[in-house]
Amino acid sequence: MFLEVRELSFGYGNMLIPSLRGLSFGIEKGEIVGIVGPSGSGKSTLLRLIAGFERPLEGSIVLDGITVAAKDVYVPPESRNVGMVFQDYGLFPHMTVRKNIEFGLRRLKGEERAMRANEMLAMAQMENFPSRYPYELSGGQQQRVSLMRALAPRPRLLLLDEPFSNLDADLREIMCKDVKTILEKEKITCLFVSHDQRDVNAVCSRIITQTY
Amino acid sequence: MKRSFSCIRNPWIFTHRLSVVSVSLPFIFLAIQAAAPANENWLHIRGWLLQTYVLDTLLLTLSGVFIASMIGVPLAWITCLFAFPGKYFIEWALVLPLAIPPYISAYIYYHLMGYTGGFQAGLRTFLGLDVNRFGFDIPPMPFAVFIFAVTLFPYVYLIVKAFLKHQSASLYENTRLLGRGAWSSFFGVFLPLMAPSIAGGATLVAFEILSDFGVTSHFGIHTFSTAIFSAWFGMSDADSAAKMSVMLLGAVFTLAAFNKLAQRTLKYRIVSSKERALLPRIPSRRVGLACTFFCVLVLLFSVIIPVGQLFSWLTLSWNQELLPRLWQNARNIVSSALAATSCTMILAVGTVNATRLFPSKPNLALAQFATIGYSVPGAVLAMGVISLFSFISRAGASFGIHDLFDISRTTAMLIFAYAVRFFAIGYHAVESGFSKVGNIYGEAARTLGAGPSETFFRVEMPLIRNAIISGFVLVFVDIMKELPLTMILRPFNFNTLGTSVYDFAKNEIMEEIALPAILIIAVCAAFIAIASLLDKSYSAARPEVRRGER
Structure with missing residues (x-):
């Protein structure tokens, strides 16, 4: 298994009932897996645990053969090489589209970095807008830039947290197709969380249903 | 890789610990100094003066807080509820008293009300009235309360206003639809909701009054702060000053605990998920003018008179x-x-x-x-x-x-x-x-x-x-x-x-x-x-x- 989640439990400090209890599943390399479930079932929490923003109460997370979270093990988010697309995109408002995409590429040299950024801009169909700021973009454009920014450093695993929830129905359908094409082209392992079964059906090859 | 909590290796945790240690150390050393055996000065203070310090401090703080709240709360209410003439300038100007330290206002008003001050001189020059000069000898305590009220009310005003700005308009509209007038809405619905904010602002006013030295020393009021100064400068007695400091610290912590309790017990949660902000509406002409008059009156005493007097002195000096x-x-x-x-x-x-x-x-x-x-x-x-x-x-x-x-x-x-x-x-x-x-x-x-x-x-x-x-x-x-x-x-x-x-x-x-x-x-x-x-x-x-x- 490329990603193995074993007996994972987590609860926020002020909650009596844990948001996740004894969750286990695995993902093969290159798979695009969807997680669906109602609001409050712990889908986003699961992604935050895999990304490293939260530490599990019990259980472990193994990524590409390396334990990244367990009882006495914690690898910080910046060292996990996991990309994430947030529900609100999280584009840095003080940086242009190009600067946003280049943010995760600082280990590359100047020319190499520019080439990778250009590649991402082309894939996002944003070649003409590299100098725009996020607030100058439409919802769909912001979504694409956010996806390209996450993909640019070639993460081992990509996490998508309700990426289409802020888009209207027509744009949502187009974006689902675009995202699927991009993910397959990049051959990236992906975990996609949504409360909408249609989004997950359109993008993912396998679905896990999360309940309370 | 394990997460590092070492404060040497992590600059953020190091700064956090440095802040905590920097704040703690003075209080630890103060407590040690206060534990020194009682000397002759302390016995004198405890026997003859301590009761006055406690009573004066309490009276001044409670009165100052009450009057400052009586000014600050209505100001916040009317500026949030009504678009009266001059509102936008007044709303901004009401923050200005924060720029005037209470001790400066105290010196100015003390002089203004004196025989050679502007008020009595004005009565003599313009109205030909030779008033009884002793009639203007205002007792120090009410005078100091007035000074604190007109300079510190913005703490209550700003906090209550910030609270009201985040309230849903439907609260006010529902009280009106249910047959209550503006006053009844204020006392029946909003005042209980505002209680934690008022307590928050009032606590800040109390902290400022307890901390004051300039006003109380000028008016000769015997509060703990002036007593600490007297012990340190007058008697060169750090031990007695430390003992009184610890007592005052106890009072401050009690006050802070009361504030926390008030924030917890008086706070209500708004259950509506869709909130429309409380927007000011145009009042009747009479109400609008009354609002403007009240605000200008407050600004007159808190900003215009003190600053005007200072400029008048500047031309002389x-x-x-x-x-x-x-x-x-x-x-x-x-x-x-x-x-x-x-x-x-x-x-x-x-x-x-x-x-x-x-x-x-x-x-x-x-x-x-x-x-x-x-x-x-x-x-x-x-x-x-x-x-x-x-x-x-x-x-x-x-x-x-x-x-x-x-x-x-x-x-x-x-x-x-x-x-x-x-x-x-x-x-x-x-x-x-x-x-x-x-x-x-x-x-x-x-x-x-x-x-x-x-x-x-x-x-x-x-x-x-x-x-x-x-x-x-x-x-x-x-x-x-x-x-x-x-x-x-x-x-x-x-x-x-x-x-x-x-x-x-x-x-x-x-x-x-x-x-x-x-x-x-x-x-x-x-x-x-x-x-x-x-x-x-x-x-x-x-x-x-x-x-x-x-």
Whole structure:
């Protein structure tokens, strides 16, 4: 298994009932897996645990053969090489589209970095807008830039947290197709969380249903 | 790789711990000094004076808080509810009293009401009335209460107004639809909801009154703060001053605990998910004019009369020869304030970011503890700092390093004390900036491979820049106005604009206070305006930031 989640439990400090209890599943390399479930079932929490923003109460997370979270093990988010697309995109408002995409590429040299950024801009169909700021973009454009920014450093695993929830129905359908094409082209392992079964059906090859 | 909690290896945790230790040490040393055996002075104070200190402090604080709330709450209510004539200017101008230190207002009004003051002189000159001069001898206590009320009401006004601005319009509309008038809505629905905000503002007013030295010493009121000064300067008795400081500290902590309790027990949760903001409506002509009259009356007593009197004195006292000395005093306070504000903001930014990166309960509790300096009266903190630096000085001498932080020669003590006292202001400004931006940008940066420090400097700091500048400005303004700490901890022959005003007033050379007082007020007013603008532009001009809020 490329990603193995074993007996994972987590609860926020002020909650009596844990948001996740004894969750286990695995993902093969290159798979695009969807997680669906109602609001409050712990889908986003699961992604935050895999990304490293939260530490599990019990259980472990193994990524590409390396334990990244367990009882006495914690690898910080910046060292996990996991990309994430947030529900609100999280584009840095003080940086242009190009600067946003280049943010995760600082280990590359100047020319190499520019080439990778250009590649991402082309894939996002944003070649003409590299100098725009996020607030100058439409919802769909912001979504694409956010996806390209996450993909640019070639993460081992990509996490998508309700990426289409802020888009209207027509744009949502187009974006689902675009995202699927991009993910397959990049051959990236992906975990996609949504409360909408249609989004997950359109993008993912396998679905896990999360309940309370 | 394991997460490192070592404070040496992690600069954020190191800064967090440094803030906590810096704030704790003066209080630890103060407690040690207060535990010294009772001497003759203390027996005298306890036997003959302590009761007066307790009663005067209580009476002054409770009355001041009550009157300030009676001004601040109605002002907040009418500015939120009604679009009366002049509202937009008045709403802004009502913050200006914060730029006028209470001691400056006290000196001005004391002089104004005297025989040669503007009020009696005006009656004689313009109306030909030779009034009984003793009729204007206002007792010190009500006079001081008036001064505190007209200078400190903005604390209540601002906090209650901020609360009301976030209330749903449907609350007010429903009370009206259910047959209640504006007054009935205020007393029946909004006053209970506002109770925690009023308690919050009133607590700040109480802290300011307990900390005051300038007003109470001028009016000869025997509060704990003036008593600590008398013990230290009059009797050179640090032990007795420390004992009274600990007692006052106990009172302050009790007050803070009451405030916490009020915040917890009086707070209601709004259950509606869709809220429409309470927007001001155009009132009837009579109500509108009454609102304007009330606001202008408050501004008249709190800003227009004091500032007008200062300018009138300035025309009498303008003297080029005074400028070099004043310039030196201004340089003293500006350089100390800049140094202390920079230290404060570095500690505040580091501490807030540490609590975000490592949000454990102990870390959050310790960070909250580090903010107590603001609630501690200046005189109490000064005694703690003296105890601490005396120890350091003695310890230095025992290792052969003499004159280490010599009390009479260096401003290090003063700068340290300013940083401890005003850390809370910087901390809350930075915390508020972070809460507006949310965690999403930081988390996005971390998934893109940036470490905590790189995330802060490249992503979060540019986004909370205005909050940091705003905190810097507010800390700087408070240091400019500060008097008790400066009076006790300043090195020999080190004067500031505030101490100049105090010295001139003490020697009854009232005209001479004009220039330094105007300088203090002008700098504070300008900086408050900058902070207010930054706060507004920060909230309004960045829709993309608001969208990221969680």
